[in-house]
Each structure stands twice: as structure tokens, then as C-alpha cells.
Amino acid sequence: MSKKTYLVTGGAGFIGSHLVDRLARLGRVIVYDNLSSGRKEFIAAHLGKKDFKFVKADLLNRKVLQGAMRGVDTVFHMAANPEIRVGETNPHVDFSQGIMATYNVLEAMRGAGVNKIVFASSSTVFGEPAVRPTSEEYGPMIPISVYGASKLSCEGLISAYCHMYGMQAWVFRFANIIGRRGTHGILIDFIKKLENNKGFLKVLGNGRQRKSYLLVEDVADGILFAWRREKGEFSIFNLGTDDDILIADIARIVLKKWPEKKIRIRYTGGARGWRGDVPVMLLDPTKMKKLGWHVRYGSRQAVEKAMDDLLKERAA
Ligand code: NAD
Numbered sequence: 001m002s003k004k005t006y007l008v009t010g011g012a013g014f015i016g017s018h019l020v021d022r023l024a025r026l027g028r029v030i031v032y033d034n035l036s037s038g039r040k041e042f043i044a045a046h047l048g049k050k051d052f053k054f055v056k057a058d059l060l061n062r063k064v065l066q067g068a069m070r071g072v073d074t075v076f077h078m079a080a081n082p083e084i085r086v087g088e089t090n091p092h093v094d095f096s097q098g099i100m101a102t103y104n105v106l107e108a109m110r111g112a113g114v115n116k117i118v119f120a121s122s123s124t125v126f127g128e129p130a131v132r133p134t135s136e137e138y139g140p141m142i143p144i145s146v147y148g149a150s151k152l153s154c155e156g157l158i159s160a161y162c163h164m165y166g167m168q169a170w171v172f173r174f175a176n177i178i179g180r181r182g183t184h185g186i187l188i189d190f191i192k193k194l195e196n197n198k199g200f201l202k203v204l205g206n207g208r209q210r211k212s213y214l215l216v217e218d219v220a221d222g223i224l225f226a227w228r229r230e231k232g233e234f235s236i237f238n239l240g241t242d243d244d245i246l247i248a249d250i251a252r253i254v255l256k257k258w259p260e261k262k263i264r265i266r267y268t269g270g271a272r273g274w275r276g277d278v279p280v281m282l283l284d285p286t287k288m289k290k291l292g293w294h295v296r297y298g299s300r301q302a303v304e305k306a307m308d309d310l311l312k313e314r315a316a
Contacts, residue, residue, distance in 0.1 A: 175240030
């Protein structure tokens with residue numbers, strides 16, 4: 001049987017590159033990335049190999065994207081602006097890198113006759129749900145960030161393309177993802193602050209925010225697990241742990257592992273870290289469990305392991 005080809009948008013990014021490591025064992029891989037937040041070093045192990053191609057280009061370049069789509073079996077669409085806070089000052093980023101880029105991906109797929117897409121969505125599509133843990137069926141969905149609105153719009157576009165043009169989609173709503181090759185998010189934020197250590201660690205909000213954290217290896221395995229098994233036309237899965245952790249506890253774990261001691265925590269105050277932040281979030285992962293998938297690390301263990309891995313990575 002001939003090898004299949006997988007195109008990973010954002011494949012040089014944090015989550016995308018872990019997916020690429022796994023997909024490279026299954027077939028040919030094309031990484032499509034503009035390196036805006038991704039890094040070539042994350043895919044260095046594959047560069048130059050026969051069944052691997054790196055296209056350094058923007059998803060807004062429809063001509064290049066259309067060319068890259070030829071012969072592809074499944075698109076893993078991971079590219080997006082990863083920083084929710086960008087929307088505080090610039091709503092255009094999530095519109096162009098989220099909605100417009102996803103529309104371009106779908107149109108290029110339609111043009112090339114590619115009909116399978118895996119999409120990286122987010123718990124932020126729910127906004128501030130009244131029910132927690134929040135299942136995939138929860139509604140109404142009222143995002144409170146431009147990022148969340150963009151993800152929900154993308155889910156809608158993908159669903160419509162499935163119905164209108166015979167595509168098949170796997171949509172994953174991620175919790176907060178942490179671990180090796182991280183370039184953003186809470187642990188990186190804390191580490192960067194500690195590297196400029198002024199004797200204290202500034203934590204956004206009052207520390208009482210409570211969220212679910214999933215290790216990046218678990219997210220990559222979970223995506224592939226469900227993609228291989230689920231046969232539905234349009235399937236949505238929550239991808240998170242079934243527990244959560246306080247932001248204050250994350251700060252304490254980070255300080256416990258940080259080599260320098262006597263650092264104090266300073267909270268900026270307020271229920272949210274920033275405008276658009278959802279302070280309490282817990283996804284219901286029952287649907288993934290019913291499929292037979294289980295996370296290896298709960299939120300606290302994921303934070304501990306991710307912090308160890310990031311410190312090792314920085315020391316190397
Ligand atoms: P990341 O920034 O490491 O990865 C995004 C990648 O997409 C980067 O390599 C970047 O260079 C690339 N990219 C961005 N815009 C592009 C464009 N216009 N054209 C081509 N390439 C482009 O972030 P990540 O954390 O790995 O996120 C991957 C996906 O998962 C994103 O869609 C993100 O929204 C989603 N997600 C992440 C988290 C998390 O906690 N990290 C949570 C929920 C959802």
C-alpha cells in the first residue's frame with residue numbers, strides 16, 4: 001500500500017511539531033508554517049528526509065497553499081495565533097490567522113479534492129459556561145475573547161464544508177497545553193519572569209483561577225487516537241484532563257523547582273488574568289474516554305512534568 005501524505009499547518013509550532021514526530025512514522029509529512037511563532041529547530045530531526053517536506057509560507061498565500069495541498073490525505077490544521085491576549089489590542093490577528101487562514105485551508109482542500117481535516121480548537125469556544133465540567137454538547141456557546149470567537153467561527157466553517165462538500169472533520173477542543181518545546185503560556189511566562197528575577201514572581205489575577213492542564217505528548221497522542229478510530233462526518237472532542245489546578249498552586253510548583261530561592265509571589269489582583277481570560281475552566285473528557293483514550297498525566301502531574309522538561313530543555 002502506498003504511503004499517505006499528511007499536511008500539518010503550524011507543524012513547526014509547539015503542538016504541531018509533536019504531531020509531526022508521530023505522523024512521520026505513519027507516512028509522508030508536509031509541514032506548512034510561516035515560522036511566525038514556530039521554530040525550524042522543532043522539526044530539525046525530519047529536515048532533509050525523503051518523506052518530509054517543509055514549506056515555509058503563510059496560509060494567507062493561497063497560491064502556495066493550493067500547490068502544497070496536492071496529493072494530501074489529511075490536513076492537520078494547527079496554525080493560528082496562539083496568544084489569546086493579543087486580542088486585547090488587535091482583533092485582526094485572530095480574524096486573519098484564524099478565520100481567514102482556515103477558510104483558505106478549506107478552499108485549498110476543496111480545490112485539490114482533499115476531504116479530511118483535523119482542527120485544533122479550544123475550550124475558549126464555550127466562553128464562561130454555567131456547567132462544569134463542560135461537555136461537547138454544552139450550549140449556548142458565547143466566547144468572551146476574539147480568539148475564542150475565531151475558533152468557534154472556524155468550527156462552524158469546517159462543519160459547513162463537511163455538509164456542503166463531503167468533507168470529514170475531527171475537531172479537538174484543547175485545555176491548556178504545556179510541555180517540551182513550549183514557547184508561550186503560563187509556564188513560559190513564569191520562567192521568563194524568573195529569568196529576569198527581581199526577587200518576586202508577578203502572577204496575573206488573584207491566583208484563584210482554576211484550569212485544566214494537559215501535557216503536550218498527551219494531546220498529540222489523543223488527537224491521533226481519535227482520528228484513527230472516529231468515523232463520523234463531523235466529530236468534536238474535548239481534549240483535557242478531568243481535574244484542574246489553581247494558578248497559585250502552579251506558581252508554587254514553579255518556585256519549588258526554580259534553582260534560586262526566596263522568591264515571593266505578587267498577584268496583580270482581580271478574578272481574571274487579562275480581558276478575555278476565562279478564570280475557571282474544566283472540560284468534560286468523557287467522550288474521549290468512551291473511545292478508549294486516557295490521559296497519562298493529570299493537571300498537577302502535567303505541570304510538574306512540563307516544568308521539569310522545560311528546565312532541562314533550557315539547560316541543554
Ligand atoms: P504555536 O504558536 O507554537 O503554533 C502555531 C504555529 O502556526 C506556529 O508554528 C506558527 O509559526 C504557525 N502559524 C501561525 N500563523 C500562520 C500562518 N498564517 N501561516 C502559516 N503558519 C502559521 O502554538 P500551539 O500552542 O502549538 O498551538 C497550536 C494550535 O493549538 C493553535 O491553533 C492554537 O490556537 C491551538 N490551541 C493551543 C492551546 C495551547 O494551550 N497551546 C490551547 C488551545 C488551542
